[in-house]
Amino acid sequence: MRKNMVAGNWKMNTTLPEAQALISEIVHMVQDETTGSPAVEVVVCPPFPFLLPVGKLLQGGQFHLGAQNCHQKASGAFTGEVSAAMLQSVGCEYVILGHSERRQYFREDDELLSQKLKAALAAGLKPIFCVGETLETREQGDTFKHLEKQLKDGLFHLSNEEFDQVTVAYEPIWAIGTGKTATSQQAQEVHAFIREQIARAYDAKAALNTSILYGGSCNAQNARELFSQPDVDGGLIGGAALKSRDFTDIIKSF
């Protein structure tokens, strides 16, 4: 179901005490400051070792726990890996898949991501599936072609029922951690395109019901303008998710 959503991707940051302090501050600020504000689902994605302790501090309600990755197999001899069922068992509801850092540094391709999506869904997790183009691709005028392929090869193999569980995140790689945000027009143009592709692959209802988040240097200053676009349903936040004041202000930006 389409909803306003802000997801915080903490990446490989924080120690346990820092993670606990950060989430406590966020929960308190949001509770104190958002009465009467539009409903927003908040998803917090800390590093694996902190899922359980951070989850305990979330206090339910609008707060949900997410992981940053999962393995494609259900269990077995895969030293160092974490399965979707493990994540589900510690309280995760969401998992980020296809983040450009996973694609780039860990060579995750569409075929592997398809398997990860299936594994996540089989364990009852809701995937937040990331797509996005490099600066080179954008400058060559190939953004839509690139996104169409990522969606088709990585995501659109899912059944209607499976796709229902998916949130899409548009994260232009040139905007991630660079301080360069897509303009609200650039974001809207791509989000509308993604929604159109969903309508083609599934149907108009699926397209209308899918939340599409923007990610890439989204912060407390630009969130309101981005979230006011008709096809932008919220944000996937990296750097600004590590600062309680900034993250809370982003949540308040609807």
Ligand code: PGA
């Ligand atoms: P950023 O990261 O907000 O630091 O640009 C976004 C992301 O990688 O999800």
